[in-house]
Amino acid sequence: MAFPESPLGLRAELLLGGTWTDITKDVYTREPISITHGTASEGAQPDPASCSLLLNNEGGRYSPRNPLSPFYGLLGRNTPVRITVPGPESYLELDGTPGAYARTPAAAPLDITGDLDIRVEATTDWLAPGDRQLIGKWVSAAGQRSYRMAITDQVLYLWWSVTGSDSYYIRGALPALPPRAAVRGTIAYSGGTLTASLYWAATIEGPWRVMESASTTEYGTAIHASPSPLDIASPAVLNSSGIAGRVHRAEVRSGIDGTLVAAPDFRALAPGAAGFTDAAGRSWALGPTAQVDDRDGLFAGEVSEWPPRWSPGGHDAWVPVQAAGILRRLGQGRRPLQSTLRRRIPSSPGLLAYWPMEDGAGATQLYSPLDGVPPLKVAGLELASDSSLGGSAPLPTLGAVASLTATVPRTSVQGWQVEIAYRLPEMPTIQTEILRVTVGGSAIRTAHAFASTAGIRIEARDADGGTLAFATLTVPAAIADFSGIWNRLVIYVGDAGGGQTWVMCAWRNISTGVWWYVYTTVTATMGQAAAVTGTWGSATQGMAVGHLSVYTTPSTADRQPGTNTAAGADRGYARESTLDRLRRLAAEEPTLRLVTWTGDTTVGSEAMGPQGQDELMDLVAECAESDGGVLYERMDQLGLVYRDRATLYNQAPALVLDYAAGAVAPPLEPVDDDATVRNDVTVTRSGGSAGRAVIEDGPLSVRPPEEGGVGVYEEAMTLSLGSDDQAQPIAAWWAHLGTWDEARYPTVRVLLHRRPGLIPAVLGLRPGDLVRIVNPPHFTGPGPLDLLVRQIQHQPRPRAWEVNLSCTPAGPYRVGVVGDPDLGRADTDGSGLAAAVSATDTTLSVATTVGRVWTTDGAEFPFDVQFGGEVVTVHSIAGATSPQVFTVTRAVNGIRKPHPAGTDVRLATPTIVAL
Incomplete structure (x- = not known):
């Protein structure tokens, strides 16, 4: 039997020829659809998300090599597939492309020149990198600007214009927002003073929490009324993109909490709606890649094979489809990533030539990854002999006599910068040349960097070898920093004005980032770098060198190097946070399709060591292992989510199940x-x-x-x-x-067809979320049972929908919060009942055996303690010395029994120090 029209609204689709094609009617029901996300309770990292379904292959429609199939030429390896059901509400789906927006034309009510209040509620990766527009009446062209709200690299901005061509803003660092949240920006004028503020909340109704607020008298007394339309995710702001995710609703108000002049609410719109009129009377249209939808994903993945099966007589034909999420493909046959320097430097602006120098020990010349750049010629180098630079594969070291010659492609661009990473074991006692740059198109023919225990010298010479100018830095700390550590040496020039050129040498401690500089001035043009050479003797023996690069970028006005793109990559991005590393990897490797979810931006995720030359998924797994968070595959689209450890702390339940009311189907079997x-x-x-x-x-x-x-x-x-x-x-x-x-709970079983009221919460459930089971059977111990979801399994049928959750205890993630009345209390070091109590006693004699006695401060009550499995509420404590008298309410957790003297007494919710 094929899948009939389901009361649950389940839909199976394949992406064929760029169009999602509904194949639900071809899904057999003799085997249930089975979908799994996450990892088993004992697992450390997730297995690829999986989906199995059986397709009716009558006529060979799902046989890729059947020319008579209507899908011939469209079915192949890794054909995208998705399983969806209707969600609790509609939303505006945006993918961040220029065509993904919603727009209402310019109208007089939108020309707010006084107090302004704009709000957006969305589901997105709030802390993703890039410049993303939320909402605004703003086109970048002169005269077209009024107001807009945007996110740039984890910072929320509210922009406004006074003339239509200028731009002012207030900014505030985004906190750790949940995936679905609301942000708000306001501008208020009073007596010539402008006050701009930024807020966030769980929903567009608030309550709002202030992120940033500032007042000024410098930026005029009115917002410009431009002819621009009002856009959600505007495509008209230069060098930016729209938000990617779901927009649920937005508001523009004239006045703080004032009159609604735009109120697009996508929650009640019909799926597929192309236009609508909002409650404020604004008419909205969608961009070509935006859509209104109400579907929630159970699975999004790829079909890697189409194995045809048929009965002996050919009366029945089927294809057992085993689809998988992106982890399956990412985990197969991938080469290790190159070093962070090798990956970073080729993308640097102004790069003219680059030699990584990471070649193997048997190489006779050192290649350049840039087209048209000849190999580096070397002699006397022991290749691949030093692996101590965090951002590099092994690099060469110099022998007693060594040389290097690099020919730089010709360019007419004035200005240059030459860099090399090096580690000089000891400072030479006599002046020793470290590196030389040959210059063309200038009276400066060579620039030399020398070093000795007396100082670091930069020297410019003419065509005859005569010295045009020089300078020596003799600061002891600078000399000390030149050797014994990994540095980045930079020789470069800059326009000093008046026909003068700065010739400069700088070195940066790769570990600390500390710079030292020495420079001189020459009457000459900057010229172009034509070659780089090194001729070394015994004074530099053992020096490690690598990642020689040449740029056309001259120095800035403050005599800093024109580019510093290797910073961070030099040390393999050591000490960057887990989340920063994952975001960087996602930006560098778009196939990863990874978004992050952070729980506390003030604390940050764990700092990482240097990034090695490992496979991409090994690097991702390394981050998750170091930080202790949860990595899982998205259910709505192909991609990954990483939620850091802090998102697991002190969660409110995402799903509450009443066991006594039958919300949990049997069996519920704890594992101890x-x-x-x-x-x-x-x-x-x-x-x-x-x-x-x-x-x-x-x-x-x-x-x-x-x-x-x-x-x-x-x-x-x-x-x-x-x-x-x-x-x-x-x-x-x-x-x-x-x-x-x-105890762990490997299976928490929920029958959604019998409990349809739970569907919205279950659809929003993700690995790492907290599930609370209230009124559990006494066989499990007293409740409620707070559990963290590790794995989610769906088995939808035409008229049934079973969900199985694999869970571990959430208790260890209930951590202390300073000042919190429940989570901010220090537990006793040791105390117990001084005398036995009956099942009905409401006063207890408690003796402190170790440490301080219990508080008697009336402001600290009430709080809960537990002893012998019973939780009681303490309303007061009498006595300043042990034993003390507790006045309590018994059986808070449903357990009431007598207890002998000596029973241990502890806080019911002791403070746990978070990592």
């Missing part, structure tokens, strides 16, 4: 085994030192079972970390996770 127990954890920084954490007390401690523990369960891991001092806290965190004493 030792599969995830780790109580002795050692973390080693790759290339660095280690940190160790041992849990010595508690039911899962290293103590032997006869002493109340479980024995030793060791774990050792090597992680990419920015510094050695990260190792021990990370080890402690993993030991904390490995000794959390709660």
